[in-house]
Amino acid sequence: MSVRVLCAAAALACLLSSCANRSQTENGTLVTSFAPAKALSSPKKANADDPVALTPAAWGRFNNPKGLAGRTMDVSSISDIRLRDKEVVLTFDDGPMPKKTEKILATLDEYGVKATFLMVGEMAKAHPEVAREVVDAGHTIGSHTYRHADLAHLSFDAAIAEIEKGRNAVSSVTRDDADFFRFPYLADSRKLRQWVGAHGMVVMDVQIDSKDYFGVSPAAVATRTMNALRAQRKGIILLHDIHNRTAAMLPALLTQLRAEGYKVVQLRYGGHAPMLTASLDRTSHD
Template identity: 55%
Template structure:
């Protein structure tokens, strides 16, 4: 059972960064929690799961290939230390019908695993597809509920959006045999010091980006692959950002992975590592009811 605790963090200096290019949707925030007078009110957002007596087998047994590298178990962002010619494949904004399944098939054909940072809204709309990602051995994290620019929200709204996304993805994964991993990426890579510190103190691993494929540009698959490979070769290793919602990404991935293999790269699979006996703490946004005065 996970340990749940309240998290109250004082404000830090805001830091904004540019990232994914997707229209901002800020609906459904009006009904969220309201900031307390003296700070951000937080409490548990997760239901304690019942004890699991058995673990379902994945749909496909893990298999390796020439491109498949090691599994790196991490409990914090600082644990992500890659060797030369090691890459981590990440896919944001899904799952998306007609796109994500094709990407899963390509990854399977090369025997490699990726990390999918799912939107809560997309996972809720496609729960069977979200479970398929997990059952096929990939790591699933969250990416807010509606791809909102968190740097433009109040602290309470931002935390509520993060928790809402985590909750929706977690619920969509129920029955998959593998739950939500404590991995998170800021939409547009737009963050504040307060939010990053809050997540880190909640034992959430913030996944940054080393190589942005910019597959959200209206370029050809060949252009996306060439740009990504050039940036990767210049850096030598790193976390690559793709999106499993674009057809150009579906089309470029087979040739891209073949070229990675030809150039001697390996794909590292990220997996969560428990930080303690009871698992991770959770950043939350729902306040407990006030205690009545005696």
């Protein structure tokens, strides 16, 4: 058994056994850290004296290398993203970032799942070889403006210019269409959303925010994400491929998703070039 699998098994045992300890507060939100847990080498019958034991069904999901990959969904607008119970979409913002993005790609490949990477234009231009690795690995790409600008503080024309510049930069570097888009800080408006949709991009919203941008442990990120997901039971998960903690916690998160029977859905753009209307051009008004 590889070191990666042993580590993932240990993290899984910890998550399943509720061995997380209350540790610190972050903006009033309690986060957790993990107590040590032993790695599992075979399924065992769960009992009161052995809280980290996996049931046979859970072990089967954990030990199945193809147990996490779900379907591929063709979408042309956000309304087409209709997830079933226990289906998730993995999304990574703000990259690409050398070493961190490659580590995340390696983990996703090991678990046989695909994600959507919403790249910042200037990051893609700064690290074109990493951006192309994402596409070569079969993942879906999109843009996240050119410089991660807060569009809520820009004029409409300036916001559109920032969106277009970011999309063009990502597309030119990756030699692929950046058909998905996420607003930085999720700061959008009805008019901007209409413009993005009318120009052949799918707006990516968020149902599960990992909040991996807080300076907490990888275990705390995994715990918070799974707790939020258990409440929602499905959704688009927001992560960032610029943080070491995200790359470090991803094996444990994917292991836990698989153990609980979730499927990772890959999004693929299936739309056509839109017919633009005068009501949605830059001179339109709310």
